[in-house]
Amino acid sequence: MVTLTQYLILSGILFSIGLVGVIVRRDIIVIFMCLEMMLSAANLSLVAFSRAQGQNGLPNYDGQVMSLFIITIAAAEVAIGLALIVALYRAKRTINTKDLDTLKD
Amino acid sequence: MIEIENTWLLLFLPLAVAACNWFFFGKKGNIASLVSTLACLVTLIISIGLLGKTGEESFTWISLGNAFNLSIGFILDDLSTRMMLIVTGIGFLVHVFSLAYMKDDESKARFFTGLSLFMFSMTGIVLANNIAMTFIFWELVGLSSYLLIGHWYKKNTAADAAKKAFITNRVGDFGFLIGILTLWALSGTLDFSMMAIPAETCETLVNITLLCLFCGAVGKSAQFPLHVWLPDAMEGPTPVSALIHAATMVAAGAYMMVRVQTSLTVGAFPELTADVISIVGAITAIIAAFMATQQNDIKRVLAYSTLSQLGYMVMALGLLSGESAMYHLYTHAWFKALLFLGAGAIIFACHHEQDIWKMGGLFKRMKITSFCFLMGTLALIAVPFTSGFFSKEMILEAALHKHPALFWIGVGVATLTTFYMMRVILVVFFGKERSKNAEHAHEVGPTMTLPLIVLAVLSIISGYAFMSDNLVPFNGFSAPEFHFGLPFYASMGALALGIIAAVIFYAGSPEKDKLSNNWVSRALQNRLYIDAFYDKVLIRGVQGIGAAIIDCLDQFLIGGVIVGGIARLVAAIGGLLRKLQSGSILAYTILFGLGMIAVVFFTVFYSCNN
Numbered sequence: 001m002v003t004l005t006q007y008l009i010l011s012g013i014l015f016s017i018g019l020v021g022v023i024v025r026r027d028i029i030v031i032f033m034c035l036e037m038m039l040s041a042a043n044l045s046l047v048a049f050s051r052a053q054g055q056n057g058l059p060n061y062d063g064q065v066m067s068l069f070i071i072t073i074a075a076a077e078v079a080i081g082l083a084l085i086v087a088l089y090r091a092k093r094t095i096n097t098k099d100l101d102t103l104k105d
Numbered sequence: 106m107i108e109i110e111n112t113w114l115l116l117f118l119p120l121a122v123a124a125c126n127w128f129f130f131g132k133k134g135n136i137a138s139l140v141s142t143l144a145c146l147v148t149l150i151i152s153i154g155l156l157g158k159t160g161e162e163s164f165t166w167i168s169l170g171n172a173f174n175l176s177i178g179f180i181l182d183d184l185s186t187r188m189m190l191i192v193t194g195i196g197f198l199v200h201v202f203s204l205a206y207m208k209d210d211e212s213k214a215r216f217f218t219g220l221s222l223f224m225f226s227m228t229g230i231v232l233a234n235n236i237a238m239t240f241i242f243w244e245l246v247g248l249s250s251y252l253l254i255g256h257w258y259k260k261n262t263a264a265d266a267a268k269k270a271f272i273t274n275r276v277g278d279f280g281f282l283i284g285i286l287t288l289w290a291l292s293g294t295l296d297f298s299m300m301a302i303p304a305e306t307c308e309t310l311v312n313i314t315l316l317c318l319f320c321g322a323v324g325k326s327a328q329f330p331l332h333v334w335l336p337d338a339m340e341g342p343t344p345v346s347a348l349i350h351a352a353t354m355v356a357a358g359a360y361m362m363v364r365v366q367t368s369l370t371v372g373a374f375p376e377l378t379a380d381v382i383s384i385v386g387a388i389t390a391i392i393a394a395f396m397a398t399q400q401n402d403i404k405r406v407l408a409y410s411t412l413s414q415l416g417y418m419v420m421a422l423g424l425l426s427g428e429s430a431m432y433h434l435y436t437h438a439w440f441k442a443l444l445f446l447g448a449g450a451i452i453f454a455c456h457h458e459q460d461i462w463k464m465g466g467l468f469k470r471m472k473i474t475s476f477c478f479l480m481g482t483l484a485l486i487a488v489p490f491t492s493g494f495f496s497k498e499m500i501l502e503a504a505l506h507k508h509p510a511l512f513w514i515g516v517g518v519a520t521l522t523t524f525y526m527m528r529v530i531l532v533v534f535f536g537k538e539r540s541k542n543a544e545h546a547h548e549v550g551p552t553m554t555l556p557l558i559v560l561a562v563l564s565i566i567s568g569y570a571f572m573s574d575n576l577v578p579f580n581g582f583s584a585p586e587f588h589f590g591l592p593f594y595a596s597m598g599a600l601a602l603g604i605i606a607a608v609i610f611y612a613g614s615p616e617k618d619k620l621s622n623n624w625v626s627r628a629l630q631n632r633l634y635i636d637a638f639y640d641k642v643l644i645r646g647v648q649g650i651g652a653a654i655i656d657c658l659d660q661f662l663i664g665g666v667i668v669g670g671i672a673r674l675v676a677a678i679g680g681l682l683r684k685l686q687s688g689s690i691l692a693y694t695i696l697f698g699l700g701m702i703a704v705v706f707f708t709v710f711y712s713c714n715n
Contacts, residue, residue, distance in 0.1 A: 023694050101688035 007048035014041035028088070028095040032081055039074050043067040107154025109162065112179045115151045115189070116232060118144050119225035126218040134213030141217040142200040145224060149193040155186045156575070161298060163234055179232035180297060184367060184431075187578035188231045188360060191435060192353050195442045196224050198556035199348040202446050205552035206344055206453055216256055216342065223249035223349060230357050235295040236285050239361060243281070243325065246354050247274045253349060254341035266337035273334040277324015284317030297368040308375050315378040318365060319385075326358025326415045329389040333636050335412055339404040343449030346404060351411050351445050352438040359418040359434055360578070363427040367580060371425050383423025383507075387514045390416025392633060394521035398528070399621065399629035402459045403448045406529055410485065411441055413518055417500055420511060426503035431579040433500055436492035440484035440564035443557060447478035450553050451533065454546040463540040464533045465614065470546045473554045475534050477561040482530055484564040486523040486603065487596055492568030494596075499585055501592040516595045523603025528611050536614025 021034030050063030122144040130137035163178020207213050229242030255267030292300050327335035338350045390413045397409030414437050421430035468475045484493035504512040538544045570584040610619050
């Protein structure tokens with residue numbers, strides 16, 4: 001039997017890998033993938049809580065519904081995010097975050 | 106017929122005329138000049154009427170509690186009424202002369218306004234019944250002198266000379282003001298009639314007081330070491346030089362000292378003060394006479410001559426012989442005004458040529474002017490039985506009794522005086538014409554010659570007892586009996602020596618000065634480098650120190666520390682904060698991540714414990 005703690009640890013590891021990836025990588029596509037991984041980590045913990053809170057052999061479905069919402073919204077977000085990246089690439093001819101510092105001005 | 110009350114009219118009429126000219130006749134030079142001249146005539150008539158009257162009247166002008174009242178008033182005695190006659194008499198003749206001399210000047214109204222203002226100020230000095238009032242009018246003559254020297258202010262030299270005169274006088278006036286305040290502290294009053302120095306006063310304090318007062322006279326009467334302004338003041342119109350810088354204002358220093366001597370009594374003057382005064386006078390007399398021998402501008406020769414004669418007067422003051430100082434002041438006023446007006450007529454005739462080496466042969470072209478100028482010269486070089494002779498004799502007599510050394514300096518000055526005046530006469534009036542301007546010269550009109558003739562007569566006869574006993578501004582003056590003695594023989598020797606030397610060097614129409622082009626001549630022409638010394642050392646030094654202080658305050662304290670410091674502080678903080686706004690997504694992400702960890706950390710480990 002896999003305990004809640006083990007799920008949460010895995011979720012934390014996934015989240016940390018995603019966060020480190022967002023911080024250290026320069027390629028904006030990879031950063032985007034890492035972001036998705038962090039979302040997945042959140043989903044995993046939600047599903048784990050859903051199982052752990054279950055009663056009478058049935059899980060608590062609130063957590064699972066929430067993760068479904070998250071997946072849906074993440075899909076929309078990916079569509080917008082990739083569109084933004086394409087637009088950014090067309091404008092700047094680069095997807096390296098080091099060269100994207102015009103916010104300063 | 107003329108009452109004492111008319112003195113107020115005498116004092117304030119010129120002021121009213123000056124104001125009237127300035128406000129109403131600014132553009133109407135002819136009216137302004139006539140109004141000024143008529144006012145001067147009226148003051149002359151009042152002065153004649155006041156001769157011999159005595160009295161005192163005053164009103165409080167400023168009252169500062171019970172301790173101090175500043176009053177404006179007049180004191181009438183032989184000293185002031187007779188001095189007034191000299192001032193208004195010469196003033197009137199100069200006004201008349203100016204009518205012609207300034208005929209074509211474009212700012213005639215301003216000139217006559219200045220003259221009227223000067224007449225007002227000078228009247229105030231002469232009539233003042235207290236020394237604070239003297240000081241006020243003392244500054245006013247300084248102001249009018251400034252305005253008149255700078256009359257042709259578009260010429261740089263004139264503007265500079267005006268400034269120089271004013272500032273140099275301020276140096277002396279500073280001492281004068283300290284002297285007035287110490288005198289007030291000592292005697293408790295500023296009124297001449299009540300002034301006295303208490304007997305138990307420490308002598309050093311008396312010395313300081315009197316020498317500070319003398320500082321004022323040094324400035325106004327252009328004594329060494331403040332003599333530098335007078336020769337430069339010749340940049341003003343010639344009538345101004347005659348009235349202000351020869352006859353009246355420069356004599357105000359001597360007049361004020363005599364006024365103080367009269368009210369404090371001669372006995373109040375300690376030996377040290379007297380010696381300092383007479384030595385300053387003697388130094389001025391001798392160096393100015395030397396410098397006069399190598400000047401080529403006719404007005405400058407006369408200016409140095411004035412310095413030298415003022416030196417005589419101051420020397421006489423120091424010898425505690427106020428009567429001889431005033432006697433010389435009185436005769437000098439007539440003949441020096443004559444010489445200046447004569448020089449003015451010559452300059453006018455030669456189309457404003459002032460260099461004596463471009464004149465020559467003027468005697469046959471301008472007979473009246475030349476004759477009058479000659480009369481003035483005879484009086485100045487003290488030819489026997491002219492006015493200058495009597496007064497100079499009296500000073501030499503006083504010097505011989507007290508300080509034989511000063512007597513011999515006086516004789517030396519007399520020799521030099523004869524020499525430089527004969528130089529001018531020989532070069533300007535005799536020989537050949539040295540320029541076109543001199544060839545085209547012709548006699549000036551009667552408006553100019555009349556004042557010259559009157560002054561010429563006065564400069565011969567004013568020394569005789571029937572005139573001098575009634576007109577020399579000194580209480581109880583009587584001209585001394587003439588007698589043969591050492592002063593007479595010495596001054597005759599000086600006269601002969603001076604004439605012979607001048608004839609040797611300058612007779613026969615030389616083209617150039619035979620004595621020039623050597624180091625002595627250059628030193629004398631450059632005023633013994635005294636002006637250069639003041640300019641290079643004193644003025645630069647003072648300005649340098651002042652500039653350093655201002656620089657320190659302005660650049661370092663205000664600019665550097667206060668203004669720049671605040672700016673730098675803000676910039677430093679801004680620079681630090683700007684590093685946060687790097688624009689790099691990476692940096693923002695790191696901060697975001699750290700912030701998130703911090704939020705989680707605090708939420709989990711702190712808030713749950715509550």
